[in-house]
Amino acid sequence: MNGVHDLGGLHGFGPVEPEPDEPVFHAPWEGRVLALNRALGFTGAWTLDTARAAIEELPARVYLASSYYERWALRLERLLLRYGLVGADELAAGRALRAGPPLPRTLTAGGVGAVLARGSVERPPPAAARFGPGERVRAKNIHPPTHTRLPRYARGRRGLIEAVRGCHVFPDAVATGAGEQPQWLYTVVFSGRELWGEDADPAATVSIDAFEPYLEPA
Amino acid sequence: MPQRVRALEAILAQKGYVDPAALDGIVAAHEHEVGPQIGARVVARAWTDPPFRRALLADATAAVDALGVARGACPHLIAVENTARRHNLVVCTLCSCYPWDLLGLPPEWYKSAPYRSRAVLDPRGVLADFGLALPAEREVRVWDSTAEVRYLVLPLRPAGTAGWDEAALAALVTRDSMIGTGLARRPPDGAR
Numbered sequence: 500m501n502g503v504h505d506l507g508g509l510h511g512f513g514p515v516e517p518e519p520d521e522p523v524f525h526a527p528w529e530g531r532v533l534a535l536n537r538a539l540g541f542t543g544a545w546t547l548d549t550a551r552a553a554i555e556e557l558p559a560r561v562y563l564a565s566s567y568y569e570r571w572a573l574r575l576e577r578l579l580l581r582y583g584l585v586g587a588d589e590l591a592a593g594r595a596l597r598a599g600p601p602l603p604r605t606l607t608a609g610g611v612g613a614v615l616a617r618g619s620v621e622r623p624p625p626a627a628a629r630f631g632p633g634e635r636v637r638a639k640n641i642h643p644p645t646h647t648r649l650p651r652y653a654r655g656r657r658g659l660i661e662a663v664r665g666c667h668v669f670p671d672a673v674a675t676g677a678g679e680q681p682q683w684l685y686t687v688v689f690s691g692r693e694l695w696g697e698d699a700d701p702a703a704t705v706s707i708d709a710f711e712p713y714l715e716p717a
Numbered sequence: 718m719p720q721r722v723r724a725l726e727a728i729l730a731q732k733g734y735v736d737p738a739a740l741d742g743i744v745a746a747h748e749h750e751v752g753p754q755i756g757a758r759v760v761a762r763a764w765t766d767p768p769f770r771r772a773l774l775a776d777a778t779a780a781v782d783a784l785g786v787a788r789g790a791c792p793h794l795i796a797v798e799n800t801a802r803r804h805n806l807v808v809c810t811l812c813s814c815y816p817w818d819l820l821g822l823p824p825e826w827y828k829s830a831p832y833r834s835r836a837v838l839d840p841r842g843v844l845a846d847f848g849l850a851l852p853a854e855r856e857v858r859v860w861d862s863t864a865e866v867r868y869l870v871l872p873l874r875p876a877g878t879a880g881w882d883e884a885a886l887a888a889l890v891t892r893d894s895m896i897g898t899g900l901a902r903r904p905p906d907g908a909r
Contacts, residue, residue, distance in 0.1 A: 506810050506834040507811075512831040513831050515832045515835070522822065526719065530747070531740060531744070534739075534740035534741075534743035534744050535722075538739055539729070550880045553815070569718055576725065594724070594731060597726075599734065607739055608739045614743060619792035620792075643737075650837075654809075665793070667793075695838060700839075703841070703858075705837050705858075706860055708861075708866050
């Protein structure tokens, strides 16, 4: 979706402001939000891509006005409601009012290591890769209303396949409940001038990791 | 927000969906275990051990796993090497993708709109926000982490560190140098 989360290339947000000696969490509730999201993600109630999409689906004004972990908290509430694990009345009451449906699994204190190791999203390829290193491609000018990992700034732009990264779970499909539909993933490099025009830094290049359905020969 | 999150945790614990002790464990791991000191060890090893450097650039996941410094490296980890001709900078314009298994949780600025919007459009301007000015002819390569591949920048080894051991070198490797918004620290004059 063409959401406000797709920030690449926008003006108006001001300078980057690094914080010296930044703490891991700025308040205890941020750590709890992170942990709650990780623990619920572990249960298999939803996928990583569904969870990312749920942040992107926050109202634009809410997304922009919220801090990072506020967005994570709001996203978690929305997913719990959507999957019927928690009721709106329970959120309002601040306590459980009934038992919820069972989950495939839950995280125990002894199993924390499982959420600290990432799983692989590589899958057996359904077909040979369409493109190879050195080939010229164009990122398609597409605007799916659902989750996608093709940033707007790259759409319609010509780049070069730099590497084939394997065949990976396709977020666009997973996020809409259409299954993993694994696709070849490529690192595609664009010149700054192709992306941003003649005034761009001549010595800047930008790469994205693009799934095969995002690309066409150029 | 603190009250709202507390209520959410209470509901989920009452329903048996989360174990507060497991949440404690996740928070503690991020506060005390996972952090940029892990990535720094990888970088310092690459600086001192040429076969490891080659292995890291060829297959970072396998190299980091073999080193045994992380609980399990990202299965799709790529190390990108800074050189005299190219400087690498990592961003996630769409969300906050980051090699947290090697660097810990990303800093606030990495997840913020200013960085995510400008890193791809004006990378040298972003580097200037960090006080970093590179020669105009040096390529700045921005890696937008738009899938599950994670990028670790292998910074240039600072001059004046010949003969340093791995632990001393690791102390020069900053988090920002492994994202590309900084360089490795220079050794203090007296240490050269």
